[in-house]
Amino acid sequence: MKLENRVKYISFLIIGVLFLIIGNTLDELDIIKNVLNASFDEWYVFMLPWLGSAEEGIPTPW
Amino acid sequence: MSTRNKELTLKDKFSNTILNKRIRLIRLVSQLTFFFLLNGVIIGLSKIPFPAPVSLPAGSPFATVWGGFDAMQYILSKGQFPFLALGVFFITASLTGRFACGWICSIGLWQDILSFFPLKKAKLDKPTNLGLQDIGKIFMWSSLLFTAWIGTQRPDVVDGLWTTIPYGVIDPAGTIMVTWFYVFFWDYLPGEISLLDTLDQLGPLFFWKSLVLILISFASFKVPRFYCRFVCPTGALLGYVSPNSLLTIKRNPLKCSDGCQKCEDACPMGVPILDEDPEGISNSLCINCGNCIDACSEAMSFKIRV
Numbered sequence: 001m002k003l004e005n006r007v008k009y010i011s012f013l014i015i016g017v018l019f020l021i022i023g024n025t026l027d028e029l030d031i032i033k034n035v036l037n038a039s040f041d042e043w044y045v046f047m048l049p050w051l052g053s054a055e056e057g058i059p060t061p062w
Numbered sequence: 063m064s065t066r067n068k069e070l071t072l073k074d075k076f077s078n079t080i081l082n083k084r085i086r087l088i089r090l091v092s093q094l095t096f097f098f099l100l101n102g103v104i105i106g107l108s109k110i111p112f113p114a115p116v117s118l119p120a121g122s123p124f125a126t127v128w129g130g131f132d133a134m135q136y137i138l139s140k141g142q143f144p145f146l147a148l149g150v151f152f153i154t155a156s157l158t159g160r161f162a163c164g165w166i167c168s169i170g171l172w173q174d175i176l177s178f179f180p181l182k183k184a185k186l187d188k189p190t191n192l193g194l195q196d197i198g199k200i201f202m203w204s205s206l207l208f209t210a211w212i213g214t215q216r217p218d219v220v221d222g223l224w225t226t227i228p229y230g231v232i233d234p235a236g237t238i239m240v241t242w243f244y245v246f247f248w249d250y251l252p253g254e255i256s257l258l259d260t261l262d263q264l265g266p267l268f269f270w271k272s273l274v275l276i277l278i279s280f281a282s283f284k285v286p287r288f289y290c291r292f293v294c295p296t297g298a299l300l301g302y303v304s305p306n307s308l309l310t311i312k313r314n315p316l317k318c319s320d321g322c323q324k325c326e327d328a329c330p331m332g333v334p335i336l337d338e339d340p341e342g343i344s345n346s347l348c349i350n351c352g353n354c355i356d357a358c359s360e361a362m363s364f365k366i367r368v
Contacts (some may be wrong), residue, residue: 003342005367008306009156016152031137032110032128036347 082247085352091165093171099238100168102126113147115154116167117296119236120227123243129235132227135205139226141213148192155300159307163297163341164351169235176279177286179329180222184284190331194292195301195347202295206228229295232269237275241268247342269346288329291360301346309350313336317361328357335362 003039080197095228098105100114101124110127120136128136130147134327137144154162163170174318176185186194212225230236281288288296313335325335331347335354338345342365355362 001176002339002341005306005342009308010365012152012156012303012306016149019145019149019152021149023144023149026142026145027142028137028142028144028146029111030135031140031142061280 071111076091079361083356085356089351090171090174092165092176093168096166097168097171100126100166113144113150114166115151115162115296115300116234117233117294119230119233119238120168122236122239131202131229131298134227134231135209135227138206139212139219140217141216146240147299149327151299152303155303156307158309159304160297160300160346160349161307161309163294163300164349165289168239168295169294170287170349171287172279173287174330179283181283183286186285186332188332188337191272191291191334191347195298196290198301201229201293202298203230205295222258226350227293231271232274232293234275234278234289237271250296257343268308287349291331302350305344305346307350308367310344310367311348311350311352311354312339312342312365313340313352313361314341314361316362318356322358324357325354325362326355341365 099107100116100118101122103124103126107126113130113133114127115130117131118125118127118130120128130150133147134144137147162248179244208228209226212219221360224231230240264363278289278293285291318336326333329335330351330353331349333343333345333347337344350364352364355364
């Protein structure tokens with residue numbers, strides 16, 4: 001096996017673990033959690049932007 | 063006597079199929095198991111707020127976790143760098159490469175099922191196969207850069223599909239598990255809105271998403287794993303790290319005979335296995351599915367690159 005393969009995957013592994021720790025410290029999961037803990041009715045409300053509306057057609061960012 | 067022979071032959075054929083496709087069968091069991099685990103709300107599992115390195119739409123009512131790429135877009139659009147989701151991608155890709163694409167992802171399972179249809183498969187030449195990969199990279203970078211820019215424009219942004227998860231406009235996983243679900247099960251949702259009202263509300267977006275899904279599905283009939291090869295941004299992201307992964311597949315050239323291409327023919331991703339380093343495949347397309355090992359277990363085997 002080439003040395004550079006080994007160096008690369010170990011580097012990515014270390015960076016990945018560091019990113020996990022940083023992301024956890026920054027409470028990144030809470031951003032997702034706010035949506036994931038929603039009930040089914042809230043899911044429906046959350047999905048409305050995906051579905052658009054008759055007046056607006058395709059949802060736009062602005 | 064002849065009937066008995068026929069029975070034996072059929073039995074032998076069945077045994078040979080099982081023996082020759084051992085890894086394929088184990089993988090199918092894995093894919094089905096993960097389909098029900100990832101969409102575990104169907105079987106009563108709870109949602110876990112965690113990004114998974116597979117194509118899984120945000121907003122799916124049955125999903126237990128979020129697709130990592132959707133999570134990255136969503137977090138970027140909120141003005142934060144997605145350390146955690148990116149960390150999950152780096153760790154899984156450096157350890158197992160694109161293993162998740164082959165053994166876990168539901169869209170991979172969908173395409174594998176489509177490729178079972180006995181249609182003659184198109185074999186793309188190597189430069190085309192390599193060049194078309196860039197489509198996935200373009201989708202990946204444009205979605206991430208756009209959502210990062212959206213994140214800098216807050217608080218003057220209205221949340222919506224285009225602003226939080228722009229790739230959702232194309233994502234076939236989202237079309238199957240979210241858009242179509244909400245259309246075809248609309249009657250069971252709160253409120254008194256009929257299917258026709260829903261279609262009217264969805265407008266062009268519904269037809270656009272459905273068209274993309276149908277086109278990708280038809281393409282997968284002819285080109286196995288068309289979406290995984292060329293379009294999927296999750297796969298493209300994993301593909302940056304996967305060529306150097308700990309888990310790989312090696313080939314023993316001493317067991318190869320001249321002109322034999324069984325391993326390459328069996329590869330659903332079109333990896334040029336014979337051009338790769340025999341000590342371990344270092345190709346961003348390889349999903350460690352093991353079809354090449356099934357095709358030629360004498361020469362091919364999994365390997366841990368310690």
